[in-house]
Amino acid sequence: MKRSSIVSWGIVGALLLAVGVWGLAPAPADAQAKKKLRVVSIFQTPIEEPWDGAIHQALLKAQKELGFEYEWTEKVSGADFERVVREYAEKKYDLIMGDAFGQEQAARRVAKAYPKIKFLFGSGLGPARPNFGVFDNWIHEPAYLCGMIAGKLTKTNVLGVVGGHPVPEVNRLINAFKAGALEVNPKVKLKVAFIGSWFDPPKTKEAALAQIEAGADLLYAERYGVIDAAKDRGKLAFGNLLDQHDLAPDTVITGPVWDMHPLVKFAVESVRRGTFVAMDYAEWTMMQKGGAKLAPFYGWDKKLPKEIIEMVKKREQEILAGLFRVPVDESTPKSD
Amino acid sequence: MEILSVAFFIGLLAAMLRMATPLLFATMGELLTERAGVLNLGIEGTMLLGAMAGYLVAYKTGSLWLGLGGALLTGALLGLLMAFMAVTLGVSQHVSGLGITLLATGLSLYIYRMVIGSPSVPPSIRPFQILTIPVLAQLPVIGPILFRQYLLVWVALALVPLIWLLLFRTALGLKIRTVGENPKAAEVAGVSVYGIRYLCLIVGGALMALGGAFLSMAHFNMFLFGMVAGRGWISIALVVFGNWRPGKCLAGALFFGGLDALQLRLQAVGFQALPYQFFLVLPYILTIVALVSVSRRAAYPGSLLLPYKRGEA
Incomplete structure (x- = not known):
């Protein structure tokens, strides 16, 4: 019994060590070089x-x-x-x-x-x-621009967003997206879901599928999983944080990109x-300052109606020129 | 009212099956190992490494089937490691299981990064698609729920009666249960306790890994760190919830998947009588309630957690 418990702790110790050593990057070689x-x-x-x-x-x-x-x-x-x-x-x-x-x-x-x-x-x-x-990532401005595109493109007047947790930096993106959509289409309704986790793409995907079944036809992918749901059901989506065009070229129109x-x-x-x-x-x-932008359109600017692209480009110029300020609203968004 | 429409229910129940599938694989795997007397806490890590291995093999070879094979093999190897520690060495099952979860979690990201690197957008595979069974899928209500699904959903559902048959209608099943209840009696009767436990841990590990692979190869199309998100731990609870019976475990997995699918749908239709956080915790609260009520008459295998030493009194 004693021997086996020593063995067991030895094994666990070794495993912990292996994981721990991997977790830390190597220390700098010669500090005073x-x-x-x-x-x-x-x-x-x-x-x-x-x-x-x-x-x-x-x-x-x-x-x-x-x-x-x-x-x-x-x-x-x-x-x-x-x-x-x-x-x-x-x-x-x-x-x-x-x-x-x-x-x-x-x-x-x-x-x-x-x-x-x-x-x-x-x-x-x-x-x-x-x-x-x-x-922090203040990318609510391009989120607003995406909302404008979505508000114009939607046929059902229902949009969807799936977020991780309702924290301020997520809330302000969703609220900006909604404000952009409402500016161009007052009839728009927004479905909002939070999955209570940052890392659960299958669950995020299910939340997005539920929104599609409830009528949403354009989705803003705050998390991984949404784009995949849109692709499966033939809907369009916006990425987030990174240029996510490669995930689904025929699904992702553009999206807010954070550039540090x-x-x-x-x-x-x-x-x-x-x-x-x-x-x-x-x-x-x-x-x-170039810290936030819309991801490249990769040809979507040719596929979408010209007036929508022109409208977005104009608003983008106004933001860059300081003529338009996207409202910052960090209250927790709710489904309409 | 959107909530009461037929389309709502069809969507809900189809999602329930998808969300229950990874739990079902993992629960059946854990059930098998616990029936043989070994609690395998390596389940969470086994699922994650299974998800990674399946994805990686599929990505590198372009074959989903090879990917599934890779996941099964990975799970079997982790089960073998667990068996070596918990059966041959007789190490504490808690400690060796958690050790395996830590090891597998670290390994999954380590190997992923060695092979894929760290691109800003992770590469995706073309995953298993939803299949439609002709004719049957046309049946009203039940068709789109049951017969328009991923192949692995059907495999998971078929696994439940198979495990039941194995455990309760075959000689091997009798041996497994005897080893789990009273290994000494089994040994006296000529059953190899080590052999049975090795077998159950290896097969159980493979099933857990398959549950992980469903996440990265069917339900989603890439591997992300942390994507198992506690499903392994939930499966351990489901085995207790199901009182170590395959049918009840199935009911538990469907219940859990169903509540999760329901809360996402209630958020989608804008149901706001209660905050969404309530629905997020609801499956866990109900699981605890169910565990408490079940535990009074828990029929856990008699030798669970007890290492067996051949020839010791």
């Missing part, structure tokens, strides 16, 4: 998750252009979060990025303890002086110049 700017990002999810993936991809791109040292670590659990951020702060990285959702206090605690290091985190809350800046590259570039350059400010970088993820 040269004085290159050093950036690290700390993600709570695997980088396959689109939100953290957008930050990671932007950093990889900026690294090529600007030539800084970039490390990243992913799947950091809530309990480990503060320790991992602290470890990188101890290693004197110049800029620490990542997502602080659910770990807002821990992130700020570490920032306060290392005032010389700059922190820039995805966050639902505010910045903290002198060194903790925040950002302008913000990452600006942040790295300002850290390099010593001008980094602990502020809310919301506008850097909006359309004017």
Whole structure:
């Protein structure tokens, strides 16, 4: 009995170790080699998750252009979060990025303890002086544009959206989508469903199928699974966060895209110049600064009625010129 | 009222079958291992690695059938590992099972990234399509519910009577149940306890992996980390809920899938008398209630969780 319990704990220990070792990216080889700017990002999810993936991809791109040292670590659990951020702060990285959702206090605690290091985190809350800046994905403007297209294209006057959880950054996209649709078609009704999970495409798909059965003919895919449902039933859809054209070229018209590259570039350059400010970088993820945009149409602009495309292009120009402001509404949307 | 229309019910019940299918595979797999006296908590990880393996093989070879084979093999191997730890070494079943879930979860993303890398949009496969059985699908109401489905839905449904026949109408089934109730008596009667437990864990693991593969190869068309989303744990509860009887386990899986399908539909028709969160937790609340009421007369296999050492008193 004793022997077997030692064996069992040994096995579990080894397995945990194997998983744990994999979870952490390798540490930097020689820290004091040269004085290159050093950036690290700390993600709570695997980088396959689109939100953290957008930050990671932007950093990889900026690294090529600007030539800084970039490390990243992913799947950091809530309990480990503060320790991992602290470890990188101890290693004197110049800029620490990542997502602080659910770990807002821990992130700020570490920032306060290392005032010389700059922190820039995805966050639902505010910045903290002198060194903790925040950002979020403010892609409600292209969501509004998609709503305009949907409002014009719908034959049933019923649209559908499936979201993960009703958190502010999801709510404002859905509400903007609806506002855009209502602007061009006051008869539009919107079906909204939340599946209570970020990662359950089969369930998301079922929610979208239920909306299609309830009459929805254009769907906004806040989560993976919606596009697949639209494709199966011959309906059209809008992607989200990334350019999701490749998932179903004949189904996906366009969609809001989040591009972190302008913000990452600006942040790295300002850290390099010593001008980094602990502020809310919301506008850097909006359309004017190139942080948000509509995904390319891949020929859909030829297939759709000309006046719809012209209308959207005009509104896009107005947003870019500061002549039109898409309302920000973070209240929880409900099905009509 | 949209809720009362026939179309609503057809949509609801068809979705119920789709949503119950992964649970059904996993529940039947777990039922088999528990009937032989081994609780396999590796189920959640086995489903995830099965989903990944099935998808990956299908993506690389272009053959869904090879993909299914890959998933079955992966599940069988994880079952073999579980058997080595829980049967041969006699390690705590809780510990070895959770260890397997951790290992399989890590491995699934590790292998996926080794082969696919981390593109911003994951590549998809052309999944199993919904099949329509001619004539039968024309039957009113029942046709579109039962006879317009994924092949794997029918396989899962057929599995229930098969497992029942195996357990209660064959000599092998008698051996499995005896090993689960009283391994020493089985050994005395000339039954290989290790052999039966190895067999059940291997077949059970393959079934769990098949449940995962349904998610990535039929219900959806790609592998995403976390896509099993607790279905393995639910299946463990369903085995208890079903009192270790295949028919009752089927009822539990349909009940759970049905409630999930219902709450999505109530959200879709804009039913707002109650907040949607209530419907999200409803299946779990009802499962707990059912478990509490069932547990009073729980007929769990007598030697569940007990390691068996050949020749020990």
